Amino acid sequence: xxxxxxxxxxxxxxxxxxxxxxxxxxxxxxxxxxxxxxxxxxxxxxxxxxxxxxxxxxxxxxxxxxxxxxxxxxxxxxxxxxxxxxxxxxxxxxxxxxxxxxxxxxxxxxxxxxxxxxxxxxxxxxxxxxxxxxxxxxxxxxxxxxxxxxxxxxxxxxxxxxxxxxxxxxxxxxxxxxxxxxxxxxxxxxxxxxxxxxxxxxxxxxxxxxxxxxxxxxxxxxxxxxxxxxxxxxxxxxxxxxxxxxxxxxxxxxxxxxxxxxx
Numbered sequence: 001x002x003x004x005x006x007x008x009x010x011x012x013x014x015x016x017x018x019x020x021x022x023x024x025x026x027x028x029x030x031x032x033x034x035x036x037x038x039x040x041x042x043x044x045x046x047x048x049x050x051x052x053x054x055x056x057x058x059x060x061x062x063x064x065x066x067x068x069x070x071x072x073x074x075x076x077x078x079x080x081x082x083x084x085x086x087x088x089x090x091x092x093x094x095x096x097x098x099x100x101x102x103x104x105x106x107x108x109x110x111x112x113x114x115x116x117x118x119x120x121x122x123x124x125x126x127x128x129x130x131x132x133x134x135x136x137x138x139x140x141x142x143x144x145x146x147x148x149x150x151x152x153x154x155x156x157x158x159x160x161x162x163x164x165x166x167x168x169x170x171x172x173x174x175x176x177x178x179x180x181x182x183x184x185x186x187x188x189x190x191x192x193x194x195x196x197x198x199x200x201x202x203x204x205x206x207x208x209x210x211x212x213x214x215x216x217x218x219x220x221x222x223x224x225x226x227x228x229x230x231x232x233x234x235x236x237x238x239x240x241x242x243x244x245x246x247x248x249x250x251x252x253x254x255x256x257x258x259x260x261x262x263x
Contacts, residue, residue, distance in 0.1 A: 004242030006031040010088035011079055013037050013066060013123065016047040018192035019142055020092040022229030026237035028057035032088065035079045037064035058083070066093045066119040067111070076126045085130035088240045091120040092142040095194055096156035098201050104155050116160035121167055124182075128175060137180035138240040141168055145188045145255050148263075153201070165251060172249035181248035183239050188255025189217050190227040222257035 009032070012024040016038035028034045028051050036051075038044035041063035048061030060082055064075045079086060096112035120141050131137025143161045145151070150158040165184060172182035189195055199213045206213070218224055235254050238244055253259050 001243070003030050003237060003240070005088065005237075005240055008032045008087045008240075009035070009079070009084045010090070010240065011035045011037075011076075011086040011123075011127070012090040012092065013064070013075075013119070014092040014094060015090075016040065016043040016061070017229075018194065019187055019190060019229050019232050020090070021047060021051070022231070022233030023090045023092070023140075023142070023236040024059070024233070025051055025054065025230060026233035027088065027090075027240065028052070028055040028059055030237055030240075031055075031057050032240075033057065033083045034059045035062060035083055035086070036060070037062040037066075037075055039063065039065050067115045069118075069122060072119060072122050072126065076123070085134075086127045087131065087134065087136065088138045088140075089123060089127050090140045090142065090236055090240075091123050093119050095144075095154075096160065098153045098198065099155055100153055101155055108156060109159075112156035112160050113163070116157065117164045117167070120164055124171060128178075128180065131180050132175075132178040135179040137175075137178070138244075139168075139171075139175075139180065139182045140236050140239050141182075141184045142236075143168075143184045143186055143251070145186050145253060145259055147184075147186060147251065148253070148261060149259055153205075154198075168251075169249050176248050179245075181239070181244065183248060184251040185232070185235055185239070186251055186253045186255065186259075187232055188227065188253070188258040189221060190229055190232055192229060195226070220258065221255075225256065227254065227256055 010027045014020040015024045015036035044061035048059040052059040
């Protein structure tokens with residue numbers, strides 16, 4: 001299927017690896033002109049070269065710390081100067097550290113909100129004016145299954161991503177008349193460094209091996225497998241498509257059937 005987005009400028013944040021990279025690879029495969037960012041300059045430049053080589057698309061890498069407001073503004077300016085105003089935005093950021101109510105210090109809350117919630121808000125506010133002028137735009141935020149089913153020992157992530165979901169739903173309603181869709185993708189368990197971190201943390205707390213924790217993760221998923229970032233990225237590419245113009249304000253689970261609720 002031709003998704004109708006060839007030549008569109010797409011910005012995917014935190015995309016040198018993991019779910020962000022999976023999204024960037026799929027958008028590049030549709031021949032979007034793709035900008036990616038990450039905190040490590042060498043890693044993001046290498047990822048840009050690899051994705052470009054794989055897909056033949058124009059892919060540019062930018063060093064950005066999404067916890068710093070000035071760097072987000074600088075990123076948006078650089079993308080405009082290099083590729084043009086983003087017409088597709090996929091927001092992503094590393095998750096805050098694990099912790100419970102009892103173990104999480106008060107000063108950790110502000111840091112979590114800046115990275116996981118406010119970085120997405122700032123990025124979205126930074127691209128919508130130009131999208132409105134064009135009468136077309138696609139905004140996709142990577143959140144988590146935790147916004148529907150909070151995950152134990154991930155207090156900060158549960159809180160920040162739930163707040164982001166409320167922002168996205170409100171923005172979707174207000175931006176829909178301008179031809180801009182706003183949706184969230186909710187990953188379950190995928191092969192990323194984040195899952196490795198969580199598996200190691202769980203193994204340490206439980207006294208089990210990391211391999212045992214991974215087997216438990218797989219067995220808790222109806223599909224009996226941990227997802228691939230590239231598979232996750234196909235959902236982002238579809239939500240960015242012209243065919244998805246009537247889908248907005250949604251939180252789409254990509255979790256192998258892991259979520260147990262009805263809504």
